[in-house]
Amino acid sequence: MEQKGRLCLSFCKFLWFVLVFAVLHQKKRIMTIFVDMDEVIADTYGAHLELYNMEFNAQLKPEDCQGKGVRQCVPEQHRPLVKEYTSRNGFFRNLKVFPDSQEVLRELCKDHEVYIASAAMEYPNSLRDKSDWLDEHFPFIPWQKRILCGDKFILKGDLLIDDHYRNLKPFEGRKIMFTSPHNIDVTEFERVDNWREIADKLL
Numbered sequence: 001m002e003q004k005g006r007l008c009l010s011f012c013k014f015l016w017f018v019l020v021f022a023v024l025h026q027k028k029r030i031m032t033i034f035v036d037m038d039e040v041i042a043d044t045y046g047a048h049l050e051l052y053n054m055e056f057n058a059q060l061k062p063e064d065c066q067g068k069g070v071r072q073c074v075p076e077q078h079r080p081l082v083k084e085y086t087s088r089n090g091f092f093r094n095l096k097v098f099p100d101s102q103e104v105l106r107e108l109c110k111d112h113e114v115y116i117a118s119a120a121m122e123y124p125n126s127l128r129d130k131s132d133w134l135d136e137h138f139p140f141i142p143w144q145k146r147i148l149c150g151d152k153f154i155l156k157g158d159l160l161i162d163d164h165y166r167n168l169k170p171f172e173g174r175k176i177m178f179t180s181p182h183n184i185d186v187t188e189f190e191r192v193d194n195w196r197e198i199a200d201k202l203l
């Protein structure tokens with residue numbers, strides 16, 4: 001009887017050890033995380049509106065553009081000019097950083113493999129600007145962790161944070177849509193509105 005009790009105690013200790021190990025192991029799991037630039041860490045939409053308002057003496061605000069890309073938000077005759085904004089040298093160099101993205105990414109980098117992934121080849125002139133912008137605002141993410149690419153379906157990892165349906169849809173891991181005026185009506189993905197929400201989910 002006494003031996004049975006000892007056996008039972010040993011078994012319970014073993015179970016406790018397995019449980020603690022599993023919890024610790026889960027906490028330490030290193031994820032490969034891809035983070036988009038435009039409309040995730042860089043305020044590209046806001047820069048479009050700022051330029052447009054300045055050049056056309058307009059008062060467009062993000063709230064006026066819900067569910068639309070910037071070009072759909074302006075009169076048709078202005079669209080060709082707005083389309084050219086992203087081809088201007090320096091456009092991507094001067095974008096504002098989204099609040100808390102630096103602090104949260106710095107923390108994520110301590111525990112995970114974090115890559116910046118931007119479909120920058122859509123705007124070849126943006127490559128230098130984006131690299132310089134990252135040097136200034138995210139110096140803790142080295143060049144080895146910066147993927148300036150074409151289609152993002154080639155990305156294989158645990159998590160993609162992006163604002164575009166076309167990038168999130170084919171990704172095989174966890175997908176988080178970062179809210180931008182243009183994607184407000186998309187309901188298919190897990191969504192965050194800001195970097196504090198990403199911190200709550202991932203840190």
Ligand SMILES: [Mg+2]
Binds near residue numbers: 038
């Ligand atoms: Mg983007």
